[in-house]
Amino acid sequence: MDSHFLGLTAIVTLGYQLTFFIITALFRFDKVTDFAGGTNFIILAILTLVLKGSWHFRQVVLSLFVVIWGLRLGLFLLMRILQWGEDRRFDDKRDNLGKLAIFWILQAIWVWTVSLPVTVVNASDKQPSVQAQDIIGWIMWIIGILVEITADQQKLAFKNSPENRGKWCSVGLWKYSRHPNYFGEILLWWGVFLASTPVLEGAEWLVVFGPVFITLLLLFVSGIPLLEASGDKKFGNVAAYRSYKRKTSPLILLPPGLYGSLPQWFKTILLFEFPLYSRNLPQEELSWNRQNQQGSSRTDPKMS
Numbered sequence: 665m666d667s668h669f670l671g672l673t674a675i676v677t678l679g680y681q682l683t684f685f686i687i688t689a690l691f692r693f694d695k696v697t698d699f700a701g702g703t704n705f706i707i708l709a710i711l712t713l714v715l716k717g718s719w720h721f722r723q724v725v726l727s728l729f730v731v732i733w734g735l736r737l738g739l740f741l742l743m744r745i746l747q748w749g750e751d752r753r754f755d756d757k758r759d760n761l762g763k764l765a766i767f768w769i770l771q772a773i774w775v776w777t778v779s780l781p782v783t784v785v786n787a788s789d790k791q792p793s794v795q796a797q798d799i800i801g802w803i804m805w806i807i808g809i810l811v812e813i814t815a816d817q818q819k820l821a822f823k824n825s826p827e828n829r830g831k832w833c834s835v836g837l838w839k840y841s842r843h844p845n846y847f848g849e850i851l852l853w854w855g856v857f858l859a860s861t862p863v864l865e866g867a868e869w870l871v872v873f874g875p876v877f878i879t880l881l882l883l884f885v886s887g888i889p890l891l892e893a894s895g896d897k898k899f900g901n902v903a904a905y906r907s908y909k910r911k912t913s914p915l916i917l918l919p920p921g922l923y924g925s926l927p928q929w930f931k932t933i934l935l936f937e938f939p940l941y942s943r944n945l946p947q948e949e950l951s952w953n954r955q956n957q958q959g960s961s962r963t964d965p966k967m968s
Contacts, residue, residue, distance in 0.1 A: 668787045668868075669712045676711065677776045680704050685768040689761060695745045697771070702738025704775045706731050712786035720791040722798060726782050726859060729805050733852065736809070740816060778853060778878050780871040781860035788863040795862045804855025811837065811917070812848030819845070832899055834908055840917040842908075843891065846882045847915050853878050888914060889940055896944035906945065914941055 666672050684700040687693060709730040713723055818836035822828050837844035853875045860871065882888060892914075899905035911924035915936045923935070931937035 669715065669783050672715075673708050673712065673779065673783050674776055676707065677704055677772050680707065681768050681772040681775070685765065688768075689764060696742070697767075698741035698745070699738045701771050701775060702734040702741070704734075704772075705779055706734040706738075708775070708779045709734075709782050709786070712783050716786050718789075718791065721794065722791060722859065722863070723786050725798075725802065726785055726856060729802075729809075729852075729856060730779070730782055733809060736813065744820065774877070774881065778874045780874040781857045784868050784871050785860045785863055788868075790863045790865065792862050797861045798859045801855040801857070801859025801861075804858060805852045806855075808848045808850070808852025808855055810848070812845050812852065815841075815844040815848060832895055832905060832908070834912070837917065840913065840919065842912050842914050843882075843888050844917060846887050847917060850875070850879050850882060850915075883915075883936060883938075884940075892941040893944045896942065900945045909942070909945075913937075 709727040822833045911920040
C-alpha cells in the first residue's frame with residue numbers, strides 16, 4: 665500500500681493538471697492556470713488528511729495552512745488575470761502544444777514536490793506533541809504569508825493607479841526588496857517544512873526537497889530571473905531604476921541604505937544578488953557594477 669500517499673498524490677496531481685491542460689489547449693483559455701496550481705495544493709492536503717483520518721493537531725494545522733495559502737493565492741491570481749485580460753507567459757505557448765504541455769508538466773511537478781512535507785506529515789503514524797520546531801515553523805509561515813499578501817496588494821494597487829503607468833513598483837515592501845512576495849513565499853514553505861520535522865524519520869527527510877525546489881525555482885528559473893530581465897529591458901536605461909537595483913535587495917527585506925553600502929561579494933554570496941539578475945542591463949552599467957564593489961546613492965543625483 666502507498667503508506668506515504670506519494671503515488672496517490674502523484675496520480676491525483678497529474679490527473680488534475682491534465683484536465684486543465686486539455687481545457688487550455690482546446691479553448692486557448694489560459695486564465696485558469698494559477699487557479700489550477702493553487703487549488704491542486706488544497707486537494708492534496710485535504711485528501712491526505714481525510715484518508716489518514718487521525719486528525720492530529722500538527723496535521724490539521726499544516727493542512728489548514730496549505731488551504732489558506734492555496735485559496736488566497738489561487739483566487740488572487742485568478743482575479744488579477746481576469747482583470748488584466750491575458751497571461752503574457754503564454755504568448756509563445758498558445759499555438760505550440762509542446763511548449764504548453766511542458767508548462768503543465770512542470771506545474772504538476774511543482775505541486776507534488778512542494779506538497780511533500782504536508783503529504784508525509786498527514787500520512788505519518790508518528791505524531792509527537794507540539795515541539796519548538798512546530799512553533800517556529802508556524803511563525804515563519806505566518807510572517808511569510810503576511811509579507812506575500814501585503815506585497816501582492818501593494819503592487820496591484822500601484823499598477824492599478826493611472827499615474828504609475830510605465831513605472832516600476834518601489835513602494836511599501838517593494839522599497840526593501842525587489843521581490844518581497846517571493847521572499848514571503850519561500851519563507852512560508854520553509855516554515856511548513858520545519859513544522860514537519862518532528863515526525864520525519866530516515867528517508868522521509870527527503871521532503872526537504874519541497875522547500876528547496878520552490879527556492880531554486882524562484883531564484884533561478886521562473887521567478888526572479890524572468891522579472892529582472894523584463895524590468896531591465898523596460899527601464900535599464902533609466903538612471904533612477906539602476907539606482908533602485910543597486911540599493912534594493914533582490915529578495916530579503918533590508919533597508920536600502922544598509923543594502924546599498926554592502927560590498928558586492930557579500931550581496932552575491934549571502935543575499936542572492938546573482939549576476940544573472942543584471943545581464944540585461946546596458947553594458948556600461950554592468951561595467952560600473954564590476955568596478956564598484958559598493959553601491960551608493962551618491963552615484964545617482966536623481967535619487968537624492
